[in-house]
Amino acid sequence: MRQKRLGAELRKLRERAGVSFEAAADVLECGKAKISRIETGVNGIRPVELRVLLKAYGIEDQALSDALLSMAREGRTRGWWNRYGDVLSDGFADLAELESKASSLQLWETILVPGLLQTPEYMRVLFRRGRLDAPDTEIESHVAGRVHRQLALDRDDAPEVWVVLYEPVLQAKLGGQAVMRDQLTHLANMAQRERVTVQILPYGTESHRGMNGPFGIVAATTPGMEVVRMETMATALFVEEEAQVSSYKLVFDQLRAAALGPAPSLELIRSAAERL
Known part of the structure; x- marks a missing residue:
């Protein structure tokens, strides 16, 4: 990458x-x-x-x-993601590489909490349901790889992370009440970090611009180098053409303009956790 x-x-x-x-x-x-x-x-x-x-x-x-x-x-050095080469596709290895050098991340999610903000138990539920009959060792390798990805947020030069979540993300019952409660509590804690912003787009919002599905915009430390990523069950796909990246940036700006502000969004996340 x-x-x-x-x-x-x-x-x-x-x-x-x-x-x-x-x-x-x-x-x-x-x-x-x-x-x-x-x-x-x-x-x-x-x-x-x-x-x-x-x-x-x-x-x-x-x-x-x-x-x-x-x-x-x-260009030819090996990153930590090479340790998980047996389970990480080239696309996810590329995503880990991008995140390790990112200056900012803008994430829009409609169904799931973004991978960088997930708890290990929440991850295990997703990997078990997404990879039928996968052995526990493979599941744990996927979890370890994703947890390692999250270390990008703990760097001294951690990227600015701006997340917009569709409200149904908070209402899911993935893994049961305990798993979801812990996940929402973790999300609320992460939302209070200095370099992390989380906004919720209310369920009743009409004709929002994110109807084509989730995506992320990764800006590298190199000036002007931005990539749009979309994750599938098997890999991550990338859009690098400048005009298309600009279109996604416009969509994200419109989504966060339509979403609740960070403070009311945090209260909504906490309320959803308390109900569980």
């Missing part, structure tokens, strides 16, 4: 600079196919080559150059 993000950024920089494939290949003294493989994330790029390209593209922003060089150096 790091190679894909780096390649996509290099393509944008090349196009903005008006440099052709052929000219970029001449700069690196290579074939056009190599430039294509770098920009599509198939191949990585050595830092020394990256510096040459950035100079050719007229990049003078030192912060941007440093961020891209860091991505090039880290």
